[in-house]
Amino acid sequence: FHMRGTLLKNPQKVDRFLCRTVRTVASAKSEVFHAGGHRSLSALQEERFQQAERSVLIGYHSRINEQTFLKNLSRHGDIKKYFFYESYGVYALVEFTNRESVASLLDEAVIPTCNHEATVPFKSRLLSVKNLDSADHLNLQLNQQFQPQTSMPINQLIKRLAKEKTVEQQLISLTEAYQLTEENSRLRFLVCSLIRDLASTYFPECTIKPFGSSVNGFGKLGCDLDMILDIDGTSISKVKPKSGLSMEFQLKRVSSERVVTQSMLSVIGESLDRFAPGCVGIQKILNARCPLLRFAHQPSGFQCDLTANNRVAVKSTELLYLYGELDPRVRFLVFTVRCWARVHNITSNIPGAWITNFSLTVMVLFFLQKRNPPIIPTLDHLKKLAGPADRSVVEGNDCTFVRDFSKVLLQKNSNTLEDLLREFFDFYATFPFSNMSINIRTGKEQHKPEVAPLHIQNPFESSLNISKNVNNSQLDRFIALCQETSWLLQQSETMIPRAGDQGDNPTPWGLASLLLPSQVVAVKSRKETTGASQREDQEFTGIFKEYQVNKKLRRL
Ligand code: GTP
Ligand code: MG
Numbered sequence: 001f002h003m004r005g006t007l008l009k010n011p012q013k014v015d016r017f018l019c020r021t022v023r024t025v026a027s028a029k030s031e032v033f034h035a036g037g038h039r040s041l042s043a044l045q046e047e048r049f050q051q052a053e054r055s056v057l058i059g060y061h062s063r064i065n066e067q068t069f070l071k072n073l074s075r076h077g078d079i080k081k082y083f084f085y086e087s088y089g090v091y092a093l094v095e096f097t098n099r100e101s102v103a104s105l106l107d108e109a110v111i112p113t114c115n116h117e118a119t120v121p122f123k124s125r126l127l128s129v130k131n132l133d134s135a136d137h138l139n140l141q142l143n144q145q146f147q148p149q150t151s152m153p154i155n156q157l158i159k160r161l162a163k164e165k166t167v168e169q170q171l172i173s174l175t176e177a178y179q180l181t182e183e184n185s186r187l188r189f190l191v192c193s194l195i196r197d198l199a200s201t202y203f204p205e206c207t208i209k210p211f212g213s214s215v216n217g218f219g220k221l222g223c224d225l226d227m228i229l230d231i232d233g234t235s236i237s238k239v240k241p242k243s244g245l246s247m248e249f250q251l252k253r254v255s256s257e258r259v260v261t262q263s264m265l266s267v268i269g270e271s272l273d274r275f276a277p278g279c280v281g282i283q284k285i286l287n288a289r290c291p292l293l294r295f296a297h298q299p300s301g302f303q304c305d306l307t308a309n310n311r312v313a314v315k316s317t318e319l320l321y322l323y324g325e326l327d328p329r330v331r332f333l334v335f336t337v338r339c340w341a342r343v344h345n346i347t348s349n350i351p352g353a354w355i356t357n358f359s360l361t362v363m364v365l366f367f368l369q370k371r372n373p374p375i376i377p378t379l380d381h382l383k384k385l386a387g388p389a390d391r392s393v394v395e396g397n398d399c400t401f402v403r404d405f406s407k408v409l410l411q412k413n414s415n416t417l418e419d420l421l422r423e424f425f426d427f428y429a430t431f432p433f434s435n436m437s438i439n440i441r442t443g444k445e446q447h448k449p450e451v452a453p454l455h456i457q458n459p460f461e462s463s464l465n466i467s468k469n470v471n472n473s474q475l476d477r478f479i480a481l482c483q484e485t486s487w488l489l490q491q492s493e494t495m496i497p498r499a500g501d502q503g504d505n506p507t508p509w510g511l512a513s514l515l516l517p518s519q520v521v522a523v524k525s526r527k528e529t530t531g532a533s534q535r536e537d538q539e540f541t542g543i544f545k546e547y548q549v550n551k552k553l554r555r556l
Helices: 041-053 066-074 099-108 154-162 168-176 180-199 259-277 309-326 328-343 357-369 379-384 418-428 472-490 517-531 532-553
Strands: 057-058 079-086 090-097 127-131 207-211 225-230 279-285 292-297 302-308
Touching: 041 057, 041 180, 041 207, 041 309, 057 099, 057 180, 066 079, 079 180, 079 418, 090 099, 090 180, 127 225, 168 328, 168 418, 180 207, 180 225, 180 259, 180 302, 207 309, 225 309, 259 279, 259 292, 259 302, 309 328, 309 357, 309 379, 328 357, 328 418, 357 418, 418 472
Parallel strands: 057 127, 225 302
Antiparallel strands: 057 090, 079 090, 207 225, 279 292, 292 302
């Protein structure tokens, strides 16, 4: 084994390293990941942290013989779980039963010497194996247990959905295809743990926790890895110590907590850049509202964002996780809407005036609160159910809500996923965006407190709008697509699979047809090229309204 030291050469382009295929050999069944039984996010995270601390990541230069691999590693102790994946080479994530085995493995590993490049002797749990005998470079046949872990291309997903029998099954199938796997989740926690190894040289008691879609239950394979540096263990205590002892300040006195965060991230960014193997393209984005470091972790293929002092985002993550666990329909609908929005370019990977996945998720939650009876409770209700241990005030914002799932009693609502999908698009096709704001705290729309095309109240910082970035034209595109989708969902030819069409390539129907290129997008792009389709847009909106009226008349 060789330590993966940092070679002093130019960092390469971030996107080159995005993971191509991740394959698993040992497909361990999840005990904690979407286990069905309600586990609190903190219990789930604790278990994942423990696993990560007992794990190493080993890079191989080519495919390797599994037996040789196991023989070499088990000399250091029992292996609990392992799996392989491909990301510009073969990697293995190995979890030992005991942490001592990791130490034993590291003791044996050498820091490589290179002829023309100097290495920084930073010891990490990212290792690589070189110079194996040629007998070990067996050309492995594709093993059936190997599972790709990057998200499925859209055309493949559409084919998969077209084969399902009901719309309900389509939503479930989409979620199953996209959600993070057991292995991917382990890899995310291991990367946090590897970054912590470096950060702890400055802040020994710090932790690095994932937040956002890596852990909130709504993450799609390939989503970014949001991390928070938490130094709670070393936080400044206001209690006077009995011994009279207090820590000498390790940071120079600075004017605000923001400056502390900036300076901490700055030094960590510097050392990631210089010493951390596998971390490339480090950008220090320290002047943002929430200062962060952005980089790619090459061996995992993750695009990483590291923030500090961002506890409100951690509370939002807990809240989203809770909502996702309360009723399975929440996750199915969120995954589906997020996927629909991505394929129609309502959301984007590039920051800009687009609606974000976070805003879209809050919109789905609000819609579910507005069902009759509501499928999920309001945040105010969750706050009422909170006990003393749930109390949480972050930077003056009350972030209290109940975290014990069993205390939340849900009302009986038997809407099917198909009903909900249809109603979601109807709801936002006709929502009074021009004067009303979306608020999951109260579960009611409210008059907009400020001028913004789309106003979604931040659940924990009520004076903020989480969709402040969205401009009129992006909101218009969203509304037009909701109208079009709602219309498609009312067409019987869209909603019924074609009889006798059950071969390998059935015609997309139901949810699959909603993911095909949109008429609205086609109209919009024609408008850009010919400038002649404003009329078509109006006609479309007119048809939609007429259609809605007809629908109401039919109901009457
Ligand atoms: P994807 O990365 O797009 O899959 O979703 P995500 O939920 O991880 O979103 P993102 O990476 O943009 O943000 C990470 C987390 O930060 C979110 O889950 C929220 O908890 C929080 N967050 C993001 N945007 C906002 C915002 O505008 N306001 C607040 N309060 N929190 C936000
Ligand atoms: Mg994210």
